[in-house]
Amino acid sequence: MSIKRVKRLLADFEGDAVIISESKNRYYYSGFTGTEATLLLTSDESYIFTDSRYHIQAKEQAEDFTLVDSAKNSVADFINEKKLAHVGFEEETTSVRAYNSLTKKLEKCTVEGINQLIKNQRKIKDEQEIEYIKKAAEIADSAFLYILDEIKPEKTEKELALMLEFYMRKNGADGLSFDTIFASGLRSAMPHGVASDKKIEKGDLVTIDFGCTYKGYCSDMTRTIAVGSISDERRKIYEIVLKAQLAAKDAIRQGALASEIDSIARGIISEAGYGKNFGHGLGHSLGLDIHEFPSLSPKSEETLASGMLITDEPGIYVEGLGGVRIEDLLLVTDDGCDNLTSSPKELIIL
Ligand SMILES: [Mn+2]
Structure with missing residues (x-):
């Protein structure tokens, strides 16, 4: 190779x-x-x-x-x-x-x-690279299912992040793609809130953004879940982010403009009144590095091509309320994309 x-x-x-x-x-x-x-x-x-x-x-x-x-x-x-x-x-x-x-x-x-x-x-991954990234994504998916059973009030973000990381290493990962983001409650309004000593509480939204490496290749996924019952506005932002995430995913294919994919998701979030609460780009490629080209953003001049990997990760972050981000890792194909992330996206309430 x-x-x-x-x-x-x-x-x-x-x-x-x-x-x-x-x-x-x-x-x-x-x-x-x-x-x-x-x-x-x-x-x-x-x-x-x-x-x-x-x-x-x-x-x-x-x-x-x-x-x-x-x-x-x-x-x-x-x-x-x-x-x-x-x-x-x-x-x-x-x-x-x-x-x-x-x-x-x-x-x-x-x-x-x-x-x-x-x-x-x-930018264009060959078969071997795709195989390694798929493996890294599978390990992360199974780690997510595992950690769902462990998320309980009174456990700290750091403790849970460590359990997640230990599980991935035990199941074949070489290491982490980046410092695990485990942001609960009001901290979930910080897009990059790495795990802290905060304890999980009822009513929290919990954003978990993480990935592992396999033979040097990174995976990346994010899920936001709820603990106990959550307020109507928290549920509402969840549904908007999910709608934006799915709409962007449906438009990804060979030949699509990266900036247009970004604007599909951004349009849905803006129309719902949360445009100013989505400050980052929609996604990025990855491989040996966690951030590679192309990226999905308003300024990107790239066109997607088969064999590229791209994340689709819109978010809404409201200070004093919390935040939601949902991220899948997608492989661009001629007529659409293959989703390498298989974890459920309907709101999970623990
Ligand atoms: Mn990402």
């Missing part, structure tokens, strides 16, 4: 070789998961430069790559020896010091930033 990705990048880049050192890109193109290595991708051969701590691992994981001992060879010397004239590098993550040291050593070679090329490539 990785060599196919390397070939794609080199086909898109007008130059002799590409240097990759950011950890997620490095994993994407080579399969190597260690913390220290640089890839040099050329049209006839791909090299992985790393030190003796990682030689065995690099041979196992980056099996299509030629291993070079980084203690004895520098990437710059290698480029000079091979007389490469134009090389791509990651301008967004290369430090000024690393950039200066590289360009000082290069004799007759110019460099060019290639982050946009990489982003464009990573």
Whole structure:
């Protein structure tokens, strides 16, 4: 899989070789998961430069790559020896010091930033990536069903978040996609209210936004549930968010404009009088990173394409009342989308 990705990048880049050192890109193109290595991708051969701590691992994981001992060879010397004239590098993550040291050593070679090329490539997921993301989403779905039985008054948000995280790790997750958001009662009006010491109380709306990683790939989902009976206005905002979420989902397909999908959900929320209470974009893509391109927002100029993943996550947040967000992870297809999140969305009252 990785060599196919390397070939794609080199086909898109007008130059002799590409240097990759950011950890997620490095994993994407080579399969190597260690913390220290640089890839040099050329049209006839791909090299992985790393030190003796990682030689065995690099041979196992980056099996299509030629291993070079980084203690004895520098990437710059290698480029000079091979007389490469134009090389791509990651301008967004290369430090000024690393950039200066590289360009000082290069004799007759110019460099060019290639982050946009990489982003464009990573937008469309291949089969293996989709399989890993589906697995991460399945683990999260089953964790949600598990935690529903555990949410009870007197338990704290932090305690419940930890139980959720422990369950995901125990069921195959490598780690978390991001700090678990577990926001109950008035705290649910904070879109990114990470778990606190607050205890769950009757009448609370509880927003749980979480995800796990599987083989490096993230999942992301949000559900808002109610504890005990909830007030009419809280129920009302729930129904508006759900309606907006479903309408946007129904419009997602290959060729749809990201900004139009956003405006479908935003229109429903605004018409109901809560436009000012939905301050964030409707969704984002993900993969090795939790936020990738494209995003669904009023300003996005992207068009959706088959093989993209996108979240659909409208919300309404009212200070002094609480908030609701509902998020599914969707895979864009030719004529619609596949929902990778299977947890129920009708209001659950515990
Ligand atoms: Mn999200």
